[in-house]
Amino acid sequence: MPSAENNMDASTYRVVIDCPDQVGLVAAVSQFFASVNASILEASHHTDVKLARFFMRHEIAANSLKLNHTDFKQAFAQLAQKYDMRWSLNSSRSKPKVALLVSKEEHCLNDVLHRWHTGELNCDIPCIIGNHKSMQKYADWYEIPFHYIDFSNKTEAFAHIEALIRDYKVDLTVLARFMQIIPDDVCQRLSGKIINIHHSFLPSFVGAKPYQQAYDRGVKLIGATCHYVTSVLDEGPIIEQEVMRISHSDSSDDMVRKGKRCEINALANGLRYHIEDRVIVFESKTIVFN
Amino acid sequence: MPSAENNMDASTYRVVIDCPDQVGLVAAVSQFFASVNASILEASHHTDVKLARFFMRHEIAANSLKLNHTDFKQAFAQLAQKYDMRWSLNSSRSKPKVALLVSKEEHCLNDVLHRWHTGELNCDIPCIIGNHKSMQKYADWYEIPFHYIDFSNKTEAFAHIEALIRDYKVDLTVLARFMQIIPDDVCQRLSGKIINIHHSFLPSFVGAKPYQQAYDRGVKLIGATCHYVTSVLDEGPIIEQEVMRISHSDSSDDMVRKGKRCEINALANGLRYHIEDRVIVFESKTIVFN
Amino acid sequence: MPSAENNMDASTYRVVIDCPDQVGLVAAVSQFFASVNASILEASHHTDVKLARFFMRHEIAANSLKLNHTDFKQAFAQLAQKYDMRWSLNSSRSKPKVALLVSKEEHCLNDVLHRWHTGELNCDIPCIIGNHKSMQKYADWYEIPFHYIDFSNKTEAFAHIEALIRDYKVDLTVLARFMQIIPDDVCQRLSGKIINIHHSFLPSFVGAKPYQQAYDRGVKLIGATCHYVTSVLDEGPIIEQEVMRISHSDSSDDMVRKGKRCEINALANGLRYHIEDRVIVFESKTIVFN
Amino acid sequence: MPSAENNMDASTYRVVIDCPDQVGLVAAVSQFFASVNASILEASHHTDVKLARFFMRHEIAANSLKLNHTDFKQAFAQLAQKYDMRWSLNSSRSKPKVALLVSKEEHCLNDVLHRWHTGELNCDIPCIIGNHKSMQKYADWYEIPFHYIDFSNKTEAFAHIEALIRDYKVDLTVLARFMQIIPDDVCQRLSGKIINIHHSFLPSFVGAKPYQQAYDRGVKLIGATCHYVTSVLDEGPIIEQEVMRISHSDSSDDMVRKGKRCEINALANGLRYHIEDRVIVFESKTIVFN
Known part of the structure; x- marks a missing residue:
């Protein structure tokens, strides 16, 4: 329970990389950090021996650095190139813009909005998009624009959604129990930027x-x-899963109630991991530094 | 997943008893049920061999009965007396009135209101009582009266609360993270009708x-x-508990986040068990037919 | 923690039934129990509303009864016939005979034997059958006959196994990580009397x-x-399941270690439920009164 | 599931340190590792911001190094001194010697021995010490010396135990349900080298x-x-905890059965963490890199 974590004005930089593994890699990265006086708050490594690939995430106290964000990024880019890294370097101050897509089920929507509202999710929510008007009330209460999409024409509906995503400069689209199958081309355009909660x-x-x-399976x-989300239904890289015990005595209502709890918790964690740059997708799987 | 459970107009009676154990008790009860044509949807028994005490809960399809609620109750009363039972017989149609007491923490309040709103909690919420005005917004959104209580004078504050409980004919008072210690005399007057979520x-x-x-303990x-809630702080009969794994890497924020999840789940279950007549308090402990 | 449960000489009868649901059924059963002075230690009911089927298990203190086992069974048979019941009535004194089939993995074998040895599993283990000689050592230590089966000819091997099952009058065959697919005809002959632990x-x-x-799926x-076990591989009615959380940092060894823990716990519970007559198979699923 | 982890002849070095935090520390350590060509298989960091203290564990492929164990250690010692580190550097080839102390309960003993026997616990078990002769049989089967200690004179008994610990050059003493309170002076002499499983x-x-x-508490x-284990009963730094859900219907036997499962799992993990140098004790708590 270190008190510094409570210090809300202490922003951080999150440096996430993956690259071919080699001896000296960690030394090179940490020496670079030392050279810019970086105070490392959290560090996570993973070596996939079979793939000979290295994955790493650092969280650095921004106020410990000698450089500003832009200079830090520029300096790191040289290192990244040398080691053939895929990388990102984000400030905790630049909140990602998260769009929520919903149908009629409101539990995930309510939970995500509540966590966002109480500061647990470090993102902005520029809009809620739904194919049922009943979700408008949540949008109103939290003072977020709501866009109703008519699905009588699916192609137009998805064109509308993509336009909204573009206009709001959305970084991540969340299917918070959005009961529509996303077309292939949309999946591909939003690749790595769209997550789903499957029940x-x-x-x-x-x-x-x-x-x-x-x-039925018992x-x-x-x-x-x-x-x-990928083009193949329910086959995309898994970020988080939750389970609950059931028995023969659980009614349909009980199963739905327990299932909702799983959905809420898996989505809340998965979404937070993504927002905090804790997830690296590699091929069909994820590394999650949680 | 029996479909009948989904039939929302199918109300039930919940018959809950406890009494000294003896051979023939179950036969007497079930014969009584058969004599009034009761279709039993759910039955739970427990014998505490050491205490020689018997605990039982039945959920009965109301529309299967030959009698109405009043006659059913009257008929059962005779049986109850014969076997020296403590008992209750409630219809799922008569929703208990639940008052929510809150301070500044909003996660339990939000969760209980959401579950109530979506029909998971079969109760009425006649009022929300708080010692911080910031909770008014939840009350407004859900269109529930909010009463702000000034705690500069504690005695007056609790007198005010008890008056509200009386006026609203409250059946159950829930301390949904209400950070005030309840005076002894109030505990005693609300005995068995007030529950707390302790973190x-x-x-x-x-x-x-x-x-x-x-x-600090690690x-x-x-x-x-x-x-x-009883007069001795945090010593009352336990209805439900939840836990989550933590580690050295959990910051203060992480612990609070995980703790909130535990609080929400323990309260949601505990409250539902009480509302559905699933809890029997005997001496310092509970039997929970869940 | 009722002390009576500790009284090891107190044997019980376990009456398990399922039949078409109807009003008066519970009354009829419990009246019968009362008429023979049965002291009910544990009672579990389940109504499947959709199937209109009723499931019930009672555990009765043998020493409370006016009749002996045979007379009790005979008397109950009349009731059972009237209500078209599938039923069993076993004494906790007649331990089922459980045969263990193993290959090379020893964790499930060790765990089952230990629980049996310390009295947690109320069964006899007349033999261990294996297709690797290395398991002999466990059989020796626990003083149980071990039969090595040569699988160079599969048909003969299974004929040998079935002969052993017959000769030892085995009630339940447990595939405790037995890495051979059971032929269809054997599955059918042992239907309901053979359980598997799938990893x-x-x-x-x-x-x-x-x-x-x-x-691979992540x-x-x-x-x-x-x-x-049924003829369709890994499709039989599920008795028990266990899960454990893994992450990208779990090596192959870690996954195997955690998996073994799941296997041990799922098998231990599933086996105990079967032995204590807690499982009713109905169509492709189980009701487990645990 | 990287295949390299399966390569049993690939030994590793485990470097564990803790020291005052400062910028450049990670760079210095990782540069040292790079300078000796160390291939890092696993790396774990933790910064306690409040204590301004840094904790780190590395697992290094021994065959990647240019130096042997002794030279590696000598070289690292200089770095360690410069940064005021508490540190250890162990080879996975030098298995710690673990003594097991038991009374009458055999579940933890059986489980630890089985995991050791199947290679899950990378240690030697030079002796089993018990105050009941019935545990001899486990020692015999696993071909480990068993020492029966007569507790009619407690002082002599513990002197005997300490002599055995000395003679066998024991690195870690495990109280595997050893129902005797360890005297203060023994606790102090074995500080950090004795672990207990408390139920x-x-x-x-x-x-x-x-x-x-x-x-009783419900x-x-x-x-x-x-x-x-420390001088204050049940107050020592916690390594691992396990829990299981119980209810009113759990008999004394059920609670013991579930409790045993918790004990076995908590001890197995805690012991493995210690053996694999995953635990750092700091003040009254542990950092566990698992």
């Missing part, structure tokens, strides 16, 4: 009515999965 | 700042406890 | 190398499933 | 009969705690 413990029960499928736990 | 895994870390206590899980 | 959270990762499959929890 | 979720239910205490989860 099953994937890869079990892909597709529609996962609770019914779970009931599983003893149900779950939910937060994952990046 | 530790009791009996560890009684009293103030449980997260700091947990941090425990590897933190938790929350939903319990009935 | 994944079914229905995910059916078949071989489930940990590799889980690794799931965030792995699990194990204890289920009845 | 409650500490700090709840210190001392004797924790399950009875848990039963908690909804029970647990177990693996901790270093």
Whole structure:
């Protein structure tokens, strides 16, 4: 419970990299950090021996640095090039813009908005987009623009959504129980920038009515999965999963209630990990430094 | 996932008893139920062999009965007397009136209101009472009267609260992170009708700042406890507990975030169990038919 | 912590039924119990409203009864017939005979034997059957006959196994990580009397190398499933499941270690539930009164 | 599931340090590693901002180094001195010698021995010490010397135990349900080298009969705690904790059964963390890099 974490004006830089593994890599990175006087608050490493690939995330106290954000980034870019890194360097001050897409189910929407409102999610929410007007009330209460999309024409509907995403300069689109299948081309354009909460413990029960499928199979736990959206339905890289125990005595209502709890928790964690630059997608999987 | 549970107009009666154990007790009760044509949807029994005491809860389809609520109750009263039962017989149609008491923390308030709003909690919420005006906004959105209580004079404040409880005919008072110690006499008058959410895994870390206590002791899980309030602080019968794993890398913010999750879940379950007549308090403990 | 449960000479009868649901059923059963002076220690009910089917398990103190086992059974049979029940009535004194089938993995074998040895599993273990001689040492230490089966001819091998099951009058066959697919006809002959521990959270990762499959998919929890064996591989009714959280930092060894823990716990519970007559199989699923 | 982890002949060095935090520390350490060509398989950092203290663990492929163990250690010692480090540098080839102390309960003993036997615990077990002769059988089966200690004279008994610890050059003493309170002077002499498994979720239910205490308080989860032993009973730094859900329907036997599962898992993890140099004790708490 270190008190410094409570100091809200202490912004940080988050440096996230992955690159081919080699001896001296950590030394080079940490020497660079030392050379700019970086005070490291959190450091996470992972070596995938089989892939010979290295993954790393640092969180650095911004006020410890001798350089500003731009100069820091420029200096790091040289190092990154030398080691063939994929990398990002974000300030905790630049909040990502997160758009929420919803249908009729309101539990995920309510939870995400509440966490955002109380400061747990370090993002902006420029808009809520829905195919049911009933969600307007949440948008109003939290004073966020709400856009109703008519899905009688699917192509137009998704064109409308993509236009909104462009106009609001959205960094991440969250399908917070948005019960529409995203077209391939949209998936590809938003690749790595769109996450979904699926109401099953994937890869079990892909597709529609996962609770019914779970009931029919007689599983003893149900779950939910937060994952990046790809063209193949429910096959994207998994960020977070949650499960809860059920039994024969759980009614349909009980299963839905428990399932909602899983969805809320998996989405809340998955979303936070993404926002805090804790997720690296590599091929079909994620490294999550949580 | 039986479909009948989804049939929202199908009200039920909940018959809850406890009494000295004896052979023939279950037969007598179930024969009575058969004699009035009761279709039993859910039945739970518990025998405490040491105490020679029997605990039982039945949920009965109201539309299966030959009698109305009043006649059913009257008929059951005779049986109850014969076996020296403590008992209750409630219809799922008569929703208990639940008052929420809050201070500044809004996560439990938001969660309870959301579950109530979406029909998960089968109760009415006639009023929200708070010692901080900032909670008014939740009350407004959900269109529930909010009463601000000034605590500069504690005695008057609690007199005011008790008057509100009386006026609103409140059945259950919930301390949804209400950071005031309830006076002995109020505890006694509300005995069995007031529940609290304490932000530790009791009996560890009684009293103030449980997260700091947990941090100082270096425990590897933190938790929350939903319990009935008695005169002895944090000593009342426990209804529900939740825990989450923590580690040295959890900051103060992380612990609070995880702790809130525990509080929300323990309170949501504990409150639902009480509302659905699933809790029997016997001496210092609870039987929970969940 | 009722002391009576500790009284090891207090044997019980376990009456398990399922039948079409109807009003008066519970009354009829409990009146019968009262008429023979049965002291009910544990009672569990379940109504499947959709199927209109009723499931029930009672545990009765044997020494409270006016009748002996045979007479009790005979008397109950009349009631059972009237209500078209599938039923069993077993004494806790007649321990089922459980045969263990193993390959090379020893963790499940060690755990089951230890629990049996310390009295947690109320069964006899007349034999251990294996296709690797290395498991002999466990059999020796626990003084249980070990039968090595040569699998160079599969048909003969299974004929040998079935002969052993017959000769030892085995009630339940446990595949404690027995890495051979059971032929259809054997599955059918042992229907309801053979359980398996599969090292994944079914229905995910059916078949071989489930940990590799889980690794490839990038799931965030792995699990194990204890289920009845049917002709369709890994499709039988599920008794118990366990899961554990994993992350990118878990090596192959870590996943195996965590997986073993899941397997041990799921098998231990599933086996105990079966032995204590806590499982009712209905169609493709189980009701587990635990 | 990187294949290299499966390569059993690939030994590693584990470098564990803690020291006052300062900018450049990580750079200095990682530059040193690079200078000796160290291939880092696993790296874990923790900064305690409040204490301004830094904690770090590295696991290095031994065969990547230009130096042997002795030279590596000597070279590192200079760096360590410069930064005022507490440190250790162990090879995975030098297995610590772990002595097991037991009374009558055999579940922890059985589990630790099984994990050791199957290679999960990378240690030697030179002796088992017990105050009940019945544990001899485990020692015999695993071919480990067993020493029975007569506790009619406590002082002599502990002198005997300490002599055995000395003679066997024991690195870690494990109280695997050893139901004797360790004298203060022994605690001090073995400080940091003796761990206990306590059968409650500490700090709840210190001392004797924790399950009875848990039963009396009516908690909804029970647990177990693996901790270093200090002079104050059950107050030492916690390494690992486990919990399981219980309810009113759990008998004494059920609680003991579930509690054993917690004990086994907490001890197995805690012991492994210690053996693999994953635990740093600082003041009254632990940092566990797991």
